[in-house]
Amino acid sequence: MKLIKLExxxxxxxxxFTFEPNGEDKSIFGKNGVGKTTLVDxxxxxLVGKSSTDKKIDDDIKLKDNTGNPQLDNGIEHKVAAxxxxxxxxxxxxxxxxxxxxxxxxxxxxxxxxxHTTTYLIDDxxxxxxxxxxxxxxxxxxxxxxxMLSSATYFCNMPWKKQRELLLEVCGDIxxxxxxxxxxxxxxxxxxLEGKNVNDFITLITQRKTKLNSQLNKIPTRIDENQKxxxxxxxxxxxxxxxxxxxxxxxxxxxxxxxxxxxxxxYAVAHLxxxxxxxxxxxxxxxxxxxxxxxxxxxxxxxxxxxKEIELQKEKQQLDNKKNESEILNNKMTSISQQIExxxxxxxxxxxxxxxxxxxxxxxxxxxxxxxxNEAIEKFNKTKADNLKACTEAGTNLAHKKxxxxxxxxxxxxxxxxxxxxxxxxNKNIQELDVQIIDKQKNITETGYSEDEEYRNLYREKVxxxxxxxxxxxxxxxxxxxxxxxxxxxxxxxxxRAEKLAKIKQLSAFKNRIKDLKAxxxxxxxxxxxxxxxxxxxxxFTKNKVNMLTDKINSKFKITRFKLFSQQVxxxxxxTCEAMTQQGSTYGKSMSNGEKxxxxxxxxxxxxxxxxxxxxxxxxxxxxxxxxxxxxxxQMFNLIVAHHDFxxxxxxxxxRF
Numbered sequence: 033m034k035l036i037k038l039e040x041x042x043x044x045x046x047x048x049f050t051f052e053p054n055g056e057d058k059s060i061f062g063k064n065g066v067g068k069t070t071l072v073d074x075x076x077x078x079l080v081g082k083s084s085t086d087k088k089i090d091d092d093i094k095l096k097d098n099t100g101n102p103q104l105d106n107g108i109e110h111k112v113a114a115x116x117x118x119x120x121x122x123x124x125x126x127x128x129x130x131x132x133x134x135x136x137x138x139x140x141x142x143x144x145x146x147x148h149t150t151t152y153l154i155d156d157x158x159x160x161x162x163x164x165x166x167x168x169x170x171x172x173x174x175x176x177x178x179x180m181l182s183s184a185t186y187f188c189n190m191p192w193k194k195q196r197e198l199l200l201e202v203c204g205d206i207x208x209x210x211x212x213x214x215x216x217x218x219x220x221x222x223x224x225l226e227g228k229n230v231n232d233f234i235t236l237i238t239q240r241k242t243k244l245n246s247q248l249n250k251i252p253t254r255i256d257e258n259q260k261x262x263x264x265x266x267x268x269x270x271x272x273x274x275x276x277x278x279x280x281x282x283x284x285x286x287x288x289x290x291x292x293x294x295x296x297x298x299y300a301v302a303h304l305x306x307x308x309x310x311x312x313x314x315x316x317x318x319x320x321x322x323x324x325x326x327x328x329x330x331x332x333x334x335x336x337x338x339x340k341e342i343e344l345q346k347e348k349q350q351l352d353n354k355k356n357e358s359e360i361l362n363n364k365m366t367s368i369s370q371q372i373e374x375x376x377x378x379x380x381x382x383x384x385x386x387x388x389x390x391x392x393x394x395x396x397x398x399x400x401x402x403x404x405x406n407e408a409i410e411k412f413n414k415t416k417a418d419n420l421k422a423c424t425e426a427g428t429n430l431a432h433k434k435x436x437x438x439x440x441x442x443x444x445x446x447x448x449x450x451x452x453x454x455x456x457x458x459n460k461n462i463q464e465l466d467v468q469i470i471d472k473q474k475n476i477t478e479t480g481y482s483e484d485e486e487y488r489n490l491y492r493e494k495v496x497x498x499x500x501x502x503x504x505x506x507x508x509x510x511x512x513x514x515x516x517x518x519x520x521x522x523x524x525x526x527x528x529r530a531e532k533l534a535k536i537k538q539l540s541a542f543k544n545r546i547k548d549l550k551a552x553x554x555x556x557x558x559x560x561x562x563x564x565x566x567x568x569x570x571x572x573f574t575k576n577k578v579n580m581l582t583d584k585i586n587s588k589f590k591i592t593r594f595k596l597f598s599q600q601v602x603x604x605x606x607x608t609c610e611a612m613t614q615q616g617s618t619y620g621k622s623m624s625n626g627e628k629x630x631x632x633x634x635x636x637x638x639x640x641x642x643x644x645x646x647x648x649x650x651x652x653x654x655x656x657x658x659x660x661x662x663x664x665x666x667q668m669f670n671l672i673v674a675h676h677d678f679x680x681x682x683x684x685x686x687x688r689f
Contacts, residue, residue, distance in 0.1 A: 033172055034667050035648040036123060037115040042108055042688055044070045049679070059654070059684040066678065068671040070648045074112040076182065078126050079168060080175045084183060084650065090148065104145060107132045111152075117296050118171055119646075126168070127153040130135040173645045181640055181647045181666070184632030188611050188619045196596065196609035202642045203588045206581040208573075217578055221569050230570055230577075237567045244560045251553045258542045258549070263352055278529040285522040292515050304501040311494045318487045330472045337465040344458040351451040354444055361441045368434045375427035382419045387412045395675060424634070434681065574605050579613035592634045609633065639668060 034055035040046045042389045046067050051060075062068050073092075083089040085554070093110045094102040112426040113127040134143040151163035159167070170177065180187050180198075187195065204529070212218045387409050393402050418538050532667040578597045586593050593612045611619040611631050619628060629651055640646055646666045651657075654670035668686050 033119060033645075033647050035114065035116050035669075037113075038071065038075060039111075039113040040070070040074050043074050043110055043112055045095070046070050046074075047525040051679075051681070053667070053669070053681075055667060057669070057684050058683045059670040059672055061672050061680040061682065062676045062678060064673060066677065066679055068673075069652065071669075071679075072652065072671065075114060075648070075650065076179075078112050078114045078128055079172075079182075080178055081165075082179075084652070086179060086186065090130065090150075095487070105132065107134055111208065116172070116668060124171070125153075125155050126164075127156070129153070161209070173643065175646070177639075177643050177645065178647060180492055181636055181643070182649055183643060184629050184636060184649065184651050186632075187635050188628065188632060192609040193607075196607060198639075199585050199594065199596075201608065202587045202639065206577060206584060208577070211573055211577045211580060215572065216581065217660040218569060224566055224569070230573055234567065234574070235569045237563050237570065241560065241561050241563050241567070244556050245562070248553065248560065251549050251556075255546055255549050255553075259546045261542050274529050274532050277611050278526060281522055281525045281529065285519065285526065288515050288519045288522065294517070301501065304497055308494055308497050308501070311497070312491050315494075317433070318484060318490075322484070330346065333465055333469045333472065336467070337462055338466065340462050341423055341456055344455060344462065347451055348454050351448060354448045354451065357443045358441060358448065361437050361444065365434055365437050368430050368437070372427055372430045372434065375423050376431065379420060379423040379427070382416060382423060386414055406649075417652075438453055578605065588638050589634050590637070592631050592638075624656070625653055629654065629657050 036052070036054055038051040040049045040051075042048075043065075049067065049071075051058075051071055055132065060068055060071065069084065072088060076082060076084045077089050077093075081089075083092070091102060094105060097103050108131065110130040111127060113125055115123060115125045117123050131149060131151075133146045133149050134203045135146040136143040150161070152159050152161055153165065154167055168175070168178075173181075187198075190198075212221055226644075227235070323499060391405050392398070582594065582596050591614060593614055595608060595612055595618065598608045599605055612626055613623060613631065617623045619631065623631065633649075633651075637648060648667040648669060650671065651670050652671045653673070655672045655674075668684065674680070
């Protein structure tokens, strides 16, 4: 496809300009701001609907004020028309017109701004946006492909995942099977992977190696610890003698514990404690009976008070509801009163109207016949009578409604008065109950039951029993102290013998633990070596795949190289995609602007061959490149910053790849 002519009218800062390359390559010179980028944006807007940087452009088409907002221009047309020669030799003109939409709404004296519209034309015939884009897709190419092939910078500024996806589409991927078949050493790798991908496999092996290494580092320390414990416990001890002594001491301890239990739980002490407990039960029953008798009146009064408080809450809720209803009724009455006044005023206005019709014919200028005048007067009087009747009927209906509301309001006010009276009475009743409760509680004394004869007798009996219990316990104290001392010595003897037996058992445990640790050390070492072998195979695979895929993709380009993988410290590789020069300068970090353009042209060349499509290519900042390389048969436009105050078109000097 070739660009024959590009016409701009009121597009951005350009009022009228025609760029007519007639299918040839051109260089466009001018200072910054004179319109070089505007030409590119106009071309892209016509074909793909966005700017040359793939941004929405609608807000930038019109001129802007000093605040950066688009100015209103009363609906002038902002038009771009591109005449193209398609690959079959047919010429077509694609046009877009962007303009303000002004709408005159009913009742408004002037038209108002109502957004923008875009008109799409093919050979000056208006089409829908859908049909317009479909034509471009069918006769030229897809929108995305046009973006990539029309700009030397578009591809490298796409997300790296999209770049990589397109490269694999253009150049073909390398399968894991291809990599494995390329190296005899990798024949056993598929069975080791067990369905996992290589990166996951490397991650699992690395994690397992780290864990094994940690375990292996700890084993020597554990062996030393157990050997030290074995050395410390390795002393001559007669196990049989110790077990006989331990059995004898435990038998003596059991005898002493039985004697202590007999003293502590003796019959006399237990009998006295049971008697005291029985007296406590009887005293508590007397207290409960006394409280129940004296508090009955208070409980009844509190019950009555609770019922009154519940009733009071209900009355208050009803009062709030009625007050809200009254407020609503008052608002309605105010509204109806205003409506009645409006009807009265409308009636007065209608009543004052008199016939003011003209008795002269507006067409011929002669006096109208009397029957025509009478007919007009009769029609006026009938309309006036109907309007007066309508005002009267509306006012009457509103008056009836207002009267109904007044009745309802009066009923509401009567109910409110009753509720207020009920609430006052309830508050008074509750206050009276509070006074009665306080009076009753004053008559109840906390120690009233202490005057009861039965209570006093039980209390004296309890005091005597406690004195007797203290005497019995004192007699047992000396015996308890002696037995307790003997029991503590027996516990000490038992602990010494038990500790010696534990040391004897530890000797065997330490030996077995050392043996187990050495066996585990050997097993873990073998597993670690096996993992090293598997990891080495995985890394060989990774290296081979990186080299094979990189070589395959780079072979499709003349000067561009792609970095497709990033090596991590842990041996894993991450997918990436970034264009590089043959010297290793990367597009996003170290390339100069000139190198970026050259690399972009090389990429466009390969993409154009893949899609079998040649389209005009725009090269911005072409002054950065000492020698422009031409790609295939694509038409090329070099945008060059120069001292010219206006756009200057020249024939370029190009060198093909």
